Amino acid sequence: MKALIIGGGITGPVTALALRKAGIESEIFEAYQASADGAGGWLMIAPNGVNALDLVGLAEPLRTIGRPNQRMVMTDGRGKRLGAFAELDEHNPSQLVLRPDLYRLLTEHAAAAGIKIHHGRRLVDATETADGVTAHFADGSSASGDVLIGADGVHSTVRKLIDPNAPGPRYTGLLGFGGSLPGNNFGLVQDEFYFAQGKRGFLGYALTAEGDTGWFTNVPSAEPIAGDEARRIGAPEWLRRMRELYGDEYPAHEMLAAATPDDMVVLGAMHIMPSAPRWHRGRMVLVGDAAHVPSNSTGQGASMSIESAIQLARSLRDLPVPQAFEAYEKLRRPRVEKVAEYGEKVNQDKVNGRIGQAVTSLLAPIAMKLFMKPEKMFGWLHRYEINWDEKVAA
């Protein structure tokens, strides 16, 4: 069997490596002309994502580029430490990685495994026959295989080919920004990740693997300003607006005062896509962000995508199409929808400023100790492991 994988972001190379392990050949077709090195800011790979990467031999390489996290520390808008959530398993903590580093790691491993990655090949259409599928690209070229896998991200073309009526992603009401400052001038601890929740917004920040101070934030905006447009408006203008928004809250005020446009990442409108109504049709199937995008508040986007890539490969290993696609969807849909539900709630709270109100209340530290039990909150999510060797049932 030969698979055509559309999209060479994060999910594409993982799918190719998992298919290789399952004995299935694949080639990746990526729209960008050159590699996407340098695109994007931080990604969190949660313990369940690390477990999934381990199945394709990438957990240890990930740890060489990642920055392990041991605690999520919550502070209020004045820098007061309200409490902390320890990682459930200190030996397998979440890893904070820069997307360009993760991208490089995955594509290098895929290339080393002999998987072909074609750049500058934007899928525009696909035609199916009884026993195969042909992908058509914007440059006029085409490629044929047995199955076509849409790993083409949140604005997926394959999703529309599978279901022309598929609802698109939904704008969250938030724009994404990040940046880094040289050194550690805020007394941060190397393996902690901080969330400062002020009255008007939150700021996430932590030390990077290099010992610099990285930060990221979401800014509410009625207008869904896409990444390209947001970058055209320019980092200086966004910095100005963020400084105004956060006022004198700590450490947002100090970090944004020290931030420079050159060291900023402007991501623009953040989208969610709870779960596409149809994940497959005929010989085409979706994986990763093309199928499901939980809110970035869950820190699970990349991890869910990686898990789905592994489950798709197992299903194709054990079953013929279309049973393989049906089994894959059955394995994945309940879990990704549960994560999406959880993320949507957190996001809505952010837009409405409810988290700010709750966390800044006098009772927040007590409430955190009494009600927020990490095992109960994250056990089902972080301790998840896929049994690669188990046969997938139809």
Ligand SMILES: Cc1cc2nc3c(=O)[nH]c(=O)nc-3n(C[C@H](O)[C@H](O)[C@H](O)COP(=O)(O)OP(=O)(O)OC[C@H]3O[C@@H](n4cnc5c(N)ncnc54)[C@H](O)[C@@H]3O)c2cc1C
């Ligand atoms: C440029 C960029 C920057 C990002 N930055 C961050 C970040 O800072 N923090 C964060 O948490 N998440 C970020 N993300 C999202 C994150 O990578 C994904 O949520 C997650 O890793 C799942 O990956 P994915 O491979 O399914 O989707 P993506 O990472 O979006 O990859 C999809 C790939 O498909 C390609 N593609 C799209 N359409 C076509 C087509 N028609 N034909 C061929 N190829 C196509 C895209 O160019 C892209 O390389 C970013 C995504 C991108 C594309």
